[in-house]
Amino acid sequence: MVFSGFALLAGLHTLSMPGASIGQDVVFLITVGILLGCQLLPFSRFALVPGSRAAIASLVLQAVVVYLPFWLYGAPWIGMPGFFGGNLLIMLTEPWSWTSFAVVMASLTWIQYSFTPDVLNVAYTAVSTTITGLIVYGLTRLADLVVEVKHTREELARMAVHQERLRFSQDLHDLLGYSLSAITLKTELTRRLVTSHPDRAGDELIEILEISRQALSDVRVVASGYREMSLDQETRSGCSVLAAAEIQIDLDVSHDRLPLEVSTVLATVLREGITNVLGHSKAEHCAITIDQGPDGVLLRIVNDGVQPTPQEPPSRRGTGIDSLRSRVTQLGGRLTAAVGPDGRFQLEARVPLPADGATASPPGTRSGSRRPGYVR
Numbered sequence: 001m002v003f004s005g006f007a008l009l010a011g012l013h014t015l016s017m018p019g020a021s022i023g024q025d026v027v028f029l030i031t032v033g034i035l036l037g038c039q040l041l042p043f044s045r046f047a048l049v050p051g052s053r054a055a056i057a058s059l060v061l062q063a064v065v066v067y068l069p070f071w072l073y074g075a076p077w078i079g080m081p082g083f084f085g086g087n088l089l090i091m092l093t094e095p096w097s098w099t100s101f102a103v104v105m106a107s108l109t110w111i112q113y114s115f116t117p118d119v120l121n122v123a124y125t126a127v128s129t130t131i132t133g134l135i136v137y138g139l140t141r142l143a144d145l146v147v148e149v150k151h152t153r154e155e156l157a158r159m160a161v162h163q164e165r166l167r168f169s170q171d172l173h174d175l176l177g178y179s180l181s182a183i184t185l186k187t188e189l190t191r192r193l194v195t196s197h198p199d200r201a202g203d204e205l206i207e208i209l210e211i212s213r214q215a216l217s218d219v220r221v222v223a224s225g226y227r228e229m230s231l232d233q234e235t236r237s238g239c240s241v242l243a244a245a246e247i248q249i250d251l252d253v254s255h256d257r258l259p260l261e262v263s264t265v266l267a268t269v270l271r272e273g274i275t276n277v278l279g280h281s282k283a284e285h286c287a288i289t290i291d292q293g294p295d296g297v298l299l300r301i302v303n304d305g306v307q308p309t310p311q312e313p314p315s316r317r318g319t320g321i322d323s324l325r326s327r328v329t330q331l332g333g334r335l336t337a338a339v340g341p342d343g344r345f346q347l348e349a350r351v352p353l354p355a356d357g358a359t360a361s362p363p364g365t366r367s368g369s370r371r372p373g374y375v376r
Contacts, residue, residue, distance in 0.1 A: 002139055003039045006083070006132065031065040035083050038062050039136065048091065055091040062087060070111060078115075081108050082129040086136025105130050172219075178271040179215035181278045182241040183208055189244045207240065228260060229267035235290070238274040245278055247303075248285045255292035262351050265327050266290070266299050269335070272324055273301040273347045281305040281345065296333065296352035306345045324349070 038058055041048065048055040066084045069077050081104060088100040105126060112125040186208045193201040235253060242249050258266070270288070277283050282305035289300040321337045328335040333351035340346050 003036060003083075003136070006136075027069065031069055032080075034065045035062060035080065038087060039083055039140075050091050051093045059084075059087060059091050078108065078112055078125055078129070082132025083136055085129065085133030086140070089133070089137040090140050101133060105133070176215060176218070177279075178241075178275045179211055179218065181275050182211050182237070182244070183215075185241060185244045185278065186211070204244070211237075229264045229271075231255075231258060231263045231267045231270065231290070234267040234270050235288070238270055238288070241274060241278070242286055247277070247283050250285070250287040252288070253290045255290055255297055258292075258297065259354060262297060262331065262353065265331055265333075265351060266297060266349065268327060269299055269324050269347070269349045270301070272321075276321075276345075276347070277301070277303045281307055292353075296350055299349045299351075301347045302340075302344050304344050306339055306343060321347075 038061070041058070048058060062084045066081045069080070085101050085104045088104060089097045091097075092100055108129050109122055109126045113122045116122075186204050190201045190204040190208065193204065235251070239249055239251060270290075274286075277286055281303055283303040284305055286301065286303040289298065289302075291298045321335075325335045328349050328351060331351050333349060335347075335349045337345070337347045
């Protein structure tokens with residue numbers, strides 16, 4: 001609409017010249033139509049790439065229809081080259097765009113001076129034509145920016161959906177993998193104890209019920225997008241599950257009350273580490289160390305019975321160790337997982353404590369325990 005309005009104003013100015021013939025009117029309509037089409041071209045699907053041969057050819061065509069009509073219309077045609085100047089800024093790359101724009105504006109000033117050598121008229125023509133070219137360029141760039149912003153918003157929306165799907169899959173893997181493994185192991189243990197030790201079997205059934213309830217609660221929390229986990233609770237639960245699998249435990253825990261986000265991440269690492277011990281090894285011994293020092297908290301899980309595991313399919317990538325590493329890194333920590341020279345697998349996570357994040361426990365409440373050779 002703006003470009004059409006500019007063309008209409010230029011047309012009224014040109015057609016108002018006295019003695020205009022029908023031929024001049026026809027030429028005017030053709031040339032203005034070409035110029036208007038070149039202005040609208042960047043907004044169509046046939047938009048030209050700046051600096052390409054097609055763009056140069058389009059500018060040559062515009063230069064012809066801009067400068068030749070001066071021989072036919074004279075001074076009334078002086079406003080039309082502003083379109084051409086704006087297109088130079090659009091179709092050429094820097095520094096040629098602004099250099100060409102300056103040349104066109106200078107040529108129009110000279111043409112106006114050749115028609116009417118009046119300083120005020122020349123100055124008016126130079127300023128108005130320059131403004132026309134800048135408006136043409138600005139409106140075109142504004143339209144391009146609107147399209148870019150729209151595409152960027154769509155891409156951000158797609159990324160947000162992808163991140164949410166990734167979060168959901170990671171949480172589901174971290175939470176339910178552990179819970180289902182624990183339920184399976186305790187169910188097998190209960191089946192063996194139901195005839196010989198019915199009392200212990202009843203206790204195991206109660207724990208199975210608690211784990212299943214916790215798994216249901218975890219699924220609901222994952223769906224809501226926020227969850228909190230207690231490192232102490234996960235430590236107790238993990239020892240119970242390892243004991244049910246008849247794995248000897250060496251537990252060494254020494255830490256104050258931790259910030260919620262640190263406790264949640266370390267609890268997630270502990271849960272996933274125990275899940276890996278149960279699912280990817282034939283472990284007989286597992287050592288769990290949680291130690292708080294001046295530079296942060298260390299969680300280490302070491303187990304024997306390592307078995308070679310096949311490469312994970314693409315659908316599984318982004319979970320397990322990779323998911324844990326991402327969570328620990330977000331807190332400024334570091335996670336490593338590798339088989340040591342002694343053939344045992346070691347999962348280690350170091351998470352720094354924020355300067356004002358840790359809640360100091362009252363004297364005498366520092367939790368610490370060492371339970372070597374813990375066997376059930």
